[in-house]
Amino acid sequence: MEQVDLGSAAWFKSSHSNGEANCVEVAFVSVDVMPVRDSKDPHGPALHFPADAWRAFVAGVRAGEFPADC
Template sequence: MNTDLSSAKWHKSSYSSYQGDCVEVGTGLPNAVPVRDSKDPHGPALAFTAAAWSAFLAEVKAGEFGV
């Protein structure tokens, strides 16, 4: 997925640690859900379809990853 992320509005995870170990998720893009490392905001980001992101979140909530 080749997506322009310049207009994304980034939000840190509510599970971010006090040490700065954070994941940020972008909103405001019609066809993508971008995810990046907050310690490297100008570094690479992953972009998922909304369906793929929803499926991932459902699996996390169901404990599929053992965390």
């Protein structure tokens, strides 16, 4: 997986986020890599997922494949 500089990344929360705890943020920095971090720890580590795996995950969430209480 490619190295990604997150120093100037613009991070986004879901439009469904209510601004409370338990949020994740994503940054669109590469067509190949999707970094994800805990919004409560913006200076902490970010997980890097292959972009196609992230898109599949989001599609599964939208399709209701995951219980709401997970």
